[in-house]
Amino acid sequence: xxxxxxxxxxxxxxxxxLTTAEDRRVAADAIRVTRKLMARPALTPHKPEELPPGRAxxxxxxxxxxxxxxxxxxTFHPVGIEKMGRGRPAVRRGFTG
Numbered sequence: 001x002x003x004x005x006x007x008x009x010x011x012x013x014x015x016x017x018l019t020t021a022e023d024r025r026v027a028a029d030a031i032r033v034t035r036k037l038m039a040r041p042a043l044t045p046h047k048p049e050e051l052p053p054g055r056a057x058x059x060x061x062x063x064x065x066x067x068x069x070x071x072x073x074x075t076f077h078p079v080g081i082e083k084m085g086r087g088r089p090a091v092r093r094g095f096t097g
Contacts, residue, residue, distance in 0.1 A: 017072065027065055031068060
């Protein structure tokens with residue numbers, strides 16, 4: 001996350017999701033594996049139904065990678081070394097500036 005001055009609201013988070021071929025391949029494979037798991041006979045009684053991407057989205061790499069980008073989220077919380085809170089106890093320790 002590049003800092004843009006002293007105002008943290010001016011910074012931009014550039015997550016770079018699915019920007020490499022490997023990222024897109026892994027995302028597409030994850031959808032394929034999930035589809036295979038849900039098609040197992042042991043789950044038939046539970047009638048699993050595919051939500052997005054849905055069966056209308058094909059199994060090709062480009063379609064699945066695009067869909068992964070459309071529906072994907074992150075479980076990672078962007079963090080840094082900046083202080084949180086107000087007052088003296090919130091000051092960073094071990095850093096200057």
